[in-house]
Amino acid sequence: MNTRKPKGNPEQFTEREVAMHWDENADVWTAHVRQGWDSYREHLNNPAFLKLVGNLKGKKVLDAGCGEGYNTRIFARMGAQMTGIDISVRMIEHARRAEQKEPLGIKYEAASFTDLSIFGNDSFDTVVSTMALMDGPDYEKAIAEIYRVLHKNGDFFFSISHPCFMTEGFGWVNEDNEKKPLLTVSGYFSKKQWIERWQFSQAPEEIRKDVPLFAIPRFPRTLAEYINPLAGAGFMLKKIAEPRPSATDCREHPYLQRWRDAGSLFLHVHCVKP
Numbered sequence: 001m002n003t004r005k006p007k008g009n010p011e012q013f014t015e016r017e018v019a020m021h022w023d024e025n026a027d028v029w030t031a032h033v034r035q036g037w038d039s040y041r042e043h044l045n046n047p048a049f050l051k052l053v054g055n056l057k058g059k060k061v062l063d064a065g066c067g068e069g070y071n072t073r074i075f076a077r078m079g080a081q082m083t084g085i086d087i088s089v090r091m092i093e094h095a096r097r098a099e100q101k102e103p104l105g106i107k108y109e110a111a112s113f114t115d116l117s118i119f120g121n122d123s124f125d126t127v128v129s130t131m132a133l134m135d136g137p138d139y140e141k142a143i144a145e146i147y148r149v150l151h152k153n154g155d156f157f158f159s160i161s162h163p164c165f166m167t168e169g170f171g172w173v174n175e176d177n178e179k180k181p182l183l184t185v186s187g188y189f190s191k192k193q194w195i196e197r198w199q200f201s202q203a204p205e206e207i208r209k210d211v212p213l214f215a216i217p218r219f220p221r222t223l224a225e226y227i228n229p230l231a232g233a234g235f236m237l238k239k240i241a242e243p244r245p246s247a248t249d250c251r252e253h254p255y256l257q258r259w260r261d262a263g264s265l266f267l268h269v270h271c272v273k274p
């Protein structure tokens with residue numbers, strides 16, 4: 001279910017509002033992600049993203065928008081020296097508690113990826129960001145800051161919801177009949193910000209009915225608006241990828257089939273600071 005802002009309301013979400021929403025989402029988000037109920041992460045997004053990123057062993061890596069640190073811990077277990085930042089203080093509290101329980105040498109700071117002034121220029125070998133850069137109002141500033149804190153020849157890898165498919169008019173046709181589901185796309189150029197409300201659909205119904213929906217401010221951008229600022233900041237684009245579940249993945253996890261047939265749920269980007 002999506003709740004849009006009232007028609008004609010020119011209101012834009014600030015970073016403070018983004019932080020407030022993610023603070024409110026943080027407890028349920030943390031519990032459900034750690035249960036493995038973020039099934040698209042587990043079975044589609046992470047396997048493809050980790051393949052793109054490759055071996056981070058020994059690298060000094062920033063995770064920009066790390067949330068409660070689920071993926072940060074995956075990179076740390078690979079042998080990367082991880083720092084995670086997130087704008088939500090509550091997310092960072094959860095991440096730090098996990099670090100206390102299972103120390104992996106990860107440092108966490110509450111900060112925005114649009115202001116990384118706690119780090120000097122050229123501080124990291126690699127920056128990763130998973131499903132976070134779409135969630136802030138100032139993408140260009142974030143890209144400029146990430147460029148600044150990276151070493152020369154440093155890699156920047158990020159994932160976002162695919163901007164060409166996850167549009168204002170995203171939906172499914174034929175969901176309730178025998179035909180193949182068709183994906184709807186519309187409002188691709190819309191600039192209307194809105195709050196998306198949803199839950200991890202793989203969480204058991206008896207759990208879902210008792211917890212609030214996530215409320216996530218959305219900042220619609222086109223593909224060009226994601227890619228051009230990378231060049232504008234000085235990055236060299238190495239690869240973009242659109243993870244597609246294999247036939248085997250779909251047999252094991254039938255809910256993935258529509259993302260094999262209809263469109264791409266995620267966009268992955270790899271660029272380098274030359």
Ligand SMILES: C[S@@+](CC[C@H](N)C(=O)[O-])C[C@H]1O[C@@H](n2cnc3c(N)ncnc32)[C@H](O)[C@@H]1O
Pocket residue numbers: 015018019022064065066067068069070071085086087088091111112113114129130131132133135136
């Ligand atoms: C969908 S969650 C993803 C979290 C984590 N990367 C993961 O994969 O589990 C998006 C995260 O982006 C964070 N975020 C949004 N705007 C941010 C900003 N300006 N700076 C840092 N983090 C931000 C939110 O607080 C939230 O934790």
